[in-house]
Amino acid sequence: MELLTKLGINWQLLIAQIVNFLIVMGVLGYFLYRPILNLLDSRTERIRKAVEEAKRIEHQAQEMAKLREEEMKRLDRESGEHFDRIRKEAAELNAQLHATAKKEADAMIQNALKRIDEERRIMMEDVMKTVNTVIVRMTEKLLEREFTPADQKRIQEQLVAELPNMVR
Amino acid sequence: MASIEPPTLASETIAHIGSFEVRNTLIMAWLAMLVVFALVFFARRTKFKEIPGRFQAFLELIVEGLFGFFDSIIGDKKQTRTFFPLIATIFLFLMLANWMGILPGVGSITIPEEIHGEMLNLPIFRSMNADVNMTLAIALISVIATQLFGIAALGILPYANKFFVAPWRDPIGAFVGILELIAEMAKIISFSFRLFGNIFAGEVLLVVISFLMPYLAPIPFLGLELFVGFIQALVFSMLTAVFLKMAVTAHGGHEEHGQDGEHAAEPRSLESDVAEMAHA
Numbered sequence: 474m475e476l477l478t479k480l481g482i483n484w485q486l487l488i489a490q491i492v493n494f495l496i497v498m499g500v501l502g503y504f505l506y507r508p509i510l511n512l513l514d515s516r517t518e519r520i521r522k523a524v525e526e527a528k529r530i531e532h533q534a535q536e537m538a539k540l541r542e543e544e545m546k547r548l549d550r551e552s553g554e555h556f557d558r559i560r561k562e563a564a565e566l567n568a569q570l571h572a573t574a575k576k577e578a579d580a581m582i583q584n585a586l587k588r589i590d591e592e593r594r595i596m597m598e599d600v601m602k603t604v605n606t607v608i609v610r611m612t613e614k615l616l617e618r619e620f621t622p623a624d625q626k627r628i629q630e631q632l633v634a635e636l637p638n639m640v641r
Numbered sequence: 642m643a644s645i646e647p648p649t650l651a652s653e654t655i656a657h658i659g660s661f662e663v664r665n666t667l668i669m670a671w672l673a674m675l676v677v678f679a680l681v682f683f684a685r686r687t688k689f690k691e692i693p694g695r696f697q698a699f700l701e702l703i704v705e706g707l708f709g710f711f712d713s714i715i716g717d718k719k720q721t722r723t724f725f726p727l728i729a730t731i732f733l734f735l736m737l738a739n740w741m742g743i744l745p746g747v748g749s750i751t752i753p754e755e756i757h758g759e760m761l762n763l764p765i766f767r768s769m770n771a772d773v774n775m776t777l778a779i780a781l782i783s784v785i786a787t788q789l790f791g792i793a794a795l796g797i798l799p800y801a802n803k804f805f806v807a808p809w810r811d812p813i814g815a816f817v818g819i820l821e822l823i824a825e826m827a828k829i830i831s832f833s834f835r836l837f838g839n840i841f842a843g844e845v846l847l848v849v850i851s852f853l854m855p856y857l858a859p860i861p862f863l864g865l866e867l868f869v870g871f872i873q874a875l876v877f878s879m880l881t882a883v884f885l886k887m888a889v890t891a892h893g894g895h896e897e898h899g900q901d902g903e904h905a906a907e908p909r910s911l912e913s914d915v916a917e918m919a920h921a
Contacts, residue, residue, distance in 0.1 A: 478651075479650055479651060480650055480651055480773045481649075481650065481651025481652050481664075481772065481773065481774065482773055482774060482777065483662060483664075483774060485660070485661050485662065486661075486662060486664060486667060486772075486774040487774045487777060487778050487781075488778075489661070489667060490667070490670060490774050490775045490777075490778035490779075491778040491781065491782060493667075493670050493671070493674060493778075494730070494734065494778060494779055494782055495782070496674065497673075497674055497677050497730055497734050498726055498727060498730040498734075500677065500678060500681055501677065501681065501726065501729070501730050501733070501734075502726035502730070504681045504684075504685050505681055505684060505685075505700065505704065506704060506725060506726055506729060507726075508685075508689050509689065509700060509701055509704040509705075510704065510708065510722065510725070512689050512691070512701070513701065513704075513705055513708075515691075516691065519691075
């Protein structure tokens with residue numbers, strides 16, 4: 474008892490302090506802890522939802538990027554194939570045109586050669602005729618006589634036989 | 642030469658309301674309460690907002706920090722939420738009162754009072770926890786709350802089995818039960834005298850240092866007292882949290898071997914539990 478007196482323990486004061494503490498606890502608990510903890514809980518929940526939503530959107534964006542990439546690859550592949558096909562067609566067309574042009578050119582050359590040969594032949598015939606006539610006339614002049622048809626024929630045959638050597 | 646008047650063990654009675662003694666530590670308790678109420682009033686002038694202002698953010702920081710700290714000890718959010726008002730109030734109220742105890746004027750503003758025919762200068766304000774009545778009050782609340790929460794969580798009989806075991810069934814368990822019962826009583830004494838001793842010693846230290854080397858020399862000791870005030874509040878609240886957790890946790894033996902207590906496992910020592918909690 475003496476110790477209790479020395480320490481100043483007083484049951485009324487003890488109860489008063491207990492009541493004081495309980496009041497403080499009640500006030501803090503009701504007006505401070507509970508609203509703040511509720512607020513923090515709701516905020517945590519909201520943040521959790523926002524993070525989930527952000528993750529979902531990110532996932533969606535990744536999916537879309539993947540789809541876009543795949544689409545781009547497909548388009549690249551298709552355009553490449555298209556380009557190759559066009560190039561191949563162009564090469565074929567080019568070759569075809571070349572072949573046609575060559576054929577036409579060959580035909581034109583053949584025609585021209587034919588025409589040249591024909592004209593040469595005609596010209597040779599004209600020349601032969603003219604030369605025959607000239608030769609006969611000159612021989613008649615030189616010999617001052619008329620050749621008989623048989624002579625003329627013999628001379629002409631002789632000249633015709635020698636003419637190619639002379640023309641060359 | 643000036644004489645030094647060290648604080649007395651008992652708090653001083655400043656006034657009377659009927660037979661009720663209004664002591665200087667009680668006045669400090671009321672002042673601390675006033676500060677708490679002012680703080681709460683200031684905080685609740687407007688509704689808490691989703692996007693907090695500076696003051697709300699400060700309060701959230703304190704409450705969230707404390708909740709996280711105690712949750713790391715208790716390890717169960719639901720239980721922490723249940724115990725939080727008690728342990729957080731113990732921490733905040735004790736720390737506030739401890740810090741208010743070193744404010745200028747506390748212990749130095751006096752009124753003359755005639756006691757046993759002798760005129761004495763009694764300090765009007767004295768640190769709230771430099772009075773065993775206050776520390777004992779909180780210790781009682783802490784220990785009684787521990788028992789109540791334990792009973793609420795486990796049921797009255799399983800909880801009582803912790804202390805009362807039939808000696809003819811389990812003599813060692815019965816002896817340990819008595820020890821547990823004594824430990825519960827000892828908690829009240831250790832809680833109250835640890836806090837009282839630290840704060841009272843701090844008061845004496847400050848008075849002595851102020852007397853020996855006034856002005857500058859007490860400053861580091863004021864810092865020390867701030868630290869002691871914080872640590873003591875922390876220790877009190879942390880131990881309460883640990884004891885609460887222990888009280889609501891079923892005994893290993895009861896869970897594993899049924900409720901009859903026949904094969905109750907040997908109870909774990911208090912030290913090992915505290916060490917485990919502190920480690921957690």
